[in-house]
Amino acid sequence: MEEEKAPLLLTIAVLGGTGKEGKGLAYRWAKAGYKVLIGSRSSEKAVHAASEIMELLEGSSSVVGTSNLEAAEQANIVVLSVPYAAHRDTLESVKDAVKGKLLIDVTVPLVPPKVTKVQMPLDGSAAQEAKAILGDDAQIASAFQNTSHELLLTDGEVECDVLVTGSSKEARTETIKLVEAAGLTGWDAGPIENSVVVEGLTSVLIHINKQYGSTHAGIKITGVSSDE
Amino acid sequence: MEEEKAPLLLTIAVLGGTGKEGKGLAYRWAKAGYKVLIGSRSSEKAVHAASEIMELLEGSSSVVGTSNLEAAEQANIVVLSVPYAAHRDTLESVKDAVKGKLLIDVTVPLVPPKVTKVQMPLDGSAAQEAKAILGDDAQIASAFQNTSHELLLTDGEVECDVLVTGSSKEARTETIKLVEAAGLTGWDAGPIENSVVVEGLTSVLIHINKQYGSTHAGIKITGVSSDE
Numbered sequence: 001m002e003e004e005k006a007p008l009l010l011t012i013a014v015l016g017g018t019g020k021e022g023k024g025l026a027y028r029w030a031k032a033g034y035k036v037l038i039g040s041r042s043s044e045k046a047v048h049a050a051s052e053i054m055e056l057l058e059g060s061s062s063v064v065g066t067s068n069l070e071a072a073e074q075a076n077i078v079v080l081s082v083p084y085a086a087h088r089d090t091l092e093s094v095k096d097a098v099k100g101k102l103l104i105d106v107t108v109p110l111v112p113p114k115v116t117k118v119q120m121p122l123d124g125s126a127a128q129e130a131k132a133i134l135g136d137d138a139q140i141a142s143a144f145q146n147t148s149h150e151l152l153l154t155d156g157e158v159e160c161d162v163l164v165t166g167s168s169k170e171a172r173t174e175t176i177k178l179v180e181a182a183g184l185t186g187w188d189a190g191p192i193e194n195s196v197v198v199e200g201l202t203s204v205l206i207h208i209n210k211q212y213g214s215t216h217a218g219i220k221i222t223g224v225s226s227d228e
Numbered sequence: 229m230e231e232e233k234a235p236l237l238l239t240i241a242v243l244g245g246t247g248k249e250g251k252g253l254a255y256r257w258a259k260a261g262y263k264v265l266i267g268s269r270s271s272e273k274a275v276h277a278a279s280e281i282m283e284l285l286e287g288s289s290s291v292v293g294t295s296n297l298e299a300a301e302q303a304n305i306v307v308l309s310v311p312y313a314a315h316r317d318t319l320e321s322v323k324d325a326v327k328g329k330l331l332i333d334v335t336v337p338l339v340p341p342k343v344t345k346v347q348m349p350l351d352g353s354a355a356q357e358a359k360a361i362l363g364d365d366a367q368i369a370s371a372f373q374n375t376s377h378e379l380l381l382t383d384g385e386v387e388c389d390v391l392v393t394g395s396s397k398e399a400r401t402e403t404i405k406l407v408e409a410a411g412l413t414g415w416d417a418g419p420i421e422n423s424v425v426v427e428g429l430t431s432v433l434i435h436i437n438k439q440y441g442s443t444h445a446g447i448k449i450t451g452v453s454s455d456e
Contacts, residue, residue: 116418116419117418117419117421117422118418118421118422118424118425119421120424148451159450159451160450160451163432187436187440188435188436188439188440189432189435189436190344190345190346190431190432190435191344191345193345193346193347194345194346194428194431194432194435196346196348196424196425196428197346197424197425197428197429197431197432198432200422200424200425200428201425201429203418203422203425204391204417204418204422204425204426207416207417207418207422208415208416208417208449208452209452211416212415212416212452212453213452214451214452214453215451216451216452217449217450217451217452218449218450218451219447219448219449219450220447220448220450221436221445221446221447222387222388222445222446222447222448223376223387223388223442223443223444223445223446224436224437224440224441224442224444224445225440225442
């Protein structure tokens with residue numbers, strides 16, 4: 001089945017795009033017609049992940065693997081999907097490259113082994129830490145922390161809404177477009193300070209999975225239509 | 229229509245039970261057959277609220293109004309539903325009375341006028357503040373922060389799940405029973421530290437209500453059955 005591609009001119013860099021979550025997002029955006037750059041500390045691994053995605057999409061899209069820095073430099077929108085342990089270093093290494101661009105932070109600051117307990121960084125959340133590193137004039141949004149990566153790499157419906165927080169209304173609106181392009185429902189969840197709720201919700205959902213024997217606990221917003 | 233009453237012997241005190249949220253919970257628990265004590269700083273107001281609820285229930289239940297302290301002393305389970313500004317004072321005034329009892333904190337630490345922005349107390353959340361005041365051996369749970377009070381005072385279905393955090397598994401399990409008695413779906417959402425997510429979610433839902441023109445935004449857990 002041939003899907004219609006929207007004429008999108010934007011390039012999205014997924015830093016840490018060799019990880020499961022990043023790869024799933026890259027797959028969905030490439031499928032929606034975006035040009036996607038997979039970034040990694042190892043360009044070789046990035047090239048490999050890009051070709052994996054191209055194979056899944058049967059070559060009809062544009063996915064290129066490169067270094068995190070080169071991906072950030074060449075993209076219009078930069079998505080940060082690295083393990084929390086690499087969060088600060090990665091941000092500092094691409095700080096100049098993301099100036100004036102939207103940075104979407106996908107990082108969940110889990111502290112192993114107690115991943116079912118909310119344990120936020122000193123700045124309040126990973127997203128606020130990103131803001132502290134990139135500076136107050138950076139355009140930062142935070143999203144996708146609660147989405148199961150296994151579902152992203154399939155074409156099935158993901159039964160989990162995406163709460164989008166951000167440093168400005170514009171950052172949130174732009175991010176919600178990318179949420180929808182990935183086939184999910186996004187909600188404007190308020191200022192970047194609210195990211196603590198969304199990042200922390202991941203620990204709550206992991207706890208629920210353990211307690212109730214599930215693997216893909218998620219959330220849906222009720223009582224409101226997102227089309228209004 | 230006569231509803232069957234379970235033979236419940238527990239007495240629940242709702243401190244701040246003259247407020248909208250507290251009154252709604254008192255109504256639902258009295259209807260389920262619990263003996264309910266409405267507590268307030270003003271016994272007079274508590275007596276008035278109790279008689280309002282008795283009227284709604286057509287006198288078939290036991291709802292009594294009294295002071296916060298007396299309510300806490302006479303109950304088996306104590307529910308704290310005061311405005312955040314009265315949170316610390318109320319807890320200190322009933323500290324001895326709640327020893328050995330389950331305390332369920334319903335408080336949302338909103339900081340007006342910016343109620344759409346998550347702004348947690350220094351201890352991390354209202355529930356952790358309660359724990360700091362009552363001591364490490366206190367049995368504390370945290371719940372009902374996301375539930376619209378207007379829906380509680382009706383007999384309709386509330387389309388919002390209740391995330392229950394608590395200082396022990398027992399505290400959470402006992403609280404989930406009360407959630408179900410109130411006609412809602414409750415989830416074990418983990419340790420008391422996770423209450424920051426649930427309390428903060430209230431600001432996110434208020435933000436969503438403002439953004440999307442709704443009045444009762446809520447959440448549902450997806451991808452898992454609570455009956456397992």
